[in-house]
Amino acid sequence: ILEGDFVSVCVDPSFQPGGDPWGITMVAVDMKGDWHIQVAKQDSTGMDGWMWELLELRQKFARVHALGVEAGGGQGGVEYILNDWMRRHGVSFPRIQYLKHSRLQGRKSMRISQLTNIVNSGRLSLEPGMHQMLRGLQSYRSGVERQDDHLLDSLAMHLEVQMARTPGETKMPTPDELRHRRFTAIRAIIDKGKRPAIKSHRYL
Numbered sequence: 001i002l003e004g005d006f007v008s009v010c011v012d013p014s015f016q017p018g019g020d021p022w023g024i025t026m027v028a029v030d031m032k033g034d035w036h037i038q039v040a041k042q043d044s045t046g047m048d049g050w051m052w053e054l055l056e057l058r059q060k061f062a063r064v065h066a067l068g069v070e071a072g073g074g075q076g077g078v079e080y081i082l083n084d085w086m087r088r089h090g091v092s093f094p095r096i097q098y099l100k101h102s103r104l105q106g107r108k109s110m111r112i113s114q115l116t117n118i119v120n121s122g123r124l125s126l127e128p129g130m131h132q133m134l135r136g137l138q139s140y141r142s143g144v145e146r147q148d149d150h151l152l153d154s155l156a157m158h159l160e161v162q163m164a165r166t167p168g169e170t171k172m173p174t175p176d177e178l179r180h181r182r183f184t185a186i187r188a189i190i191d192k193g194k195r196p197a198i199k200s201h202r203y204l
Contacts, residue, residue: 001036001038001061001063002028004030005028005029005036006028006065006066006162007026007028007029007038007063007064007066008027008029008064008065008066008067008068008162009024009025009026009039009054009057009068009093010024010025010026010027010067010068010069010070010154010155010157010158011023011024011050011054011067011068011069011070011157012151013047013050013069013070013078014044014046014047014050014150015046015047016046016047017044017046017048017049018044019046020044020150021042021043021148021150022042022043022044022045022046022049022050022150023041023042023150023151023152023154024040024041024042024050024053024057024154025037025039025041025133025151025154025158026038026039026040026057026064027155027158029158029162033123034123034124034125035118035123035125035158036125037124037125037126037127037130037133038061038127039057040126040130040133040151040155041053041132041151042132042150042151047081051082054067054091055089055091058093064093064094065095066093066094066095066096067095067097067161068096068097068099068158068160068161069082069098069099070099070153070154070157071098071099082096097160097161099160099161108149108153108156109149111153111156111157112149112152112153112156114156114159115155115156115159119137132151133151133155136148136149136151136152137152
């Protein structure tokens, strides 16, 4: 991690031991927008597992700018559990985003597919030994259900947390943003029509 890197941690949580795996990734994005994965872990140890992993990660890396946690349909419950856990263990993060994805933002596979620009353009690097992440990137197929995509889902969350440093699309635009873009485009067309025409000259 270099000076100037923006470091974020994202969690795709699970709550029952032996159920779906949780996934945690930590990414440092440099000033050029290149992604450097520092941590990529998953396990089926439930809520206690990923929270202890988060604690160890926070103790090891002092410079983490943001934490993103998938909240699913129960943001209030996840937020309360995490805040209580951080208070008891004396852990804090400068910024925490609880990412609640609606149907308007598409399925998980659509969010993961937004990583294509970063991966295919060579802007993603992995630390040695990240075999699970490497296998996930190699085997993932868009649109295929029930894949082992927990690490990739966690990685895709950085698109929302990193925001302007991401070289790809960060999030789906809201209706207000779409209206503003359309208004700006129409305004530009109108202003262009008001400008005096430039006379052309024919040279013989």
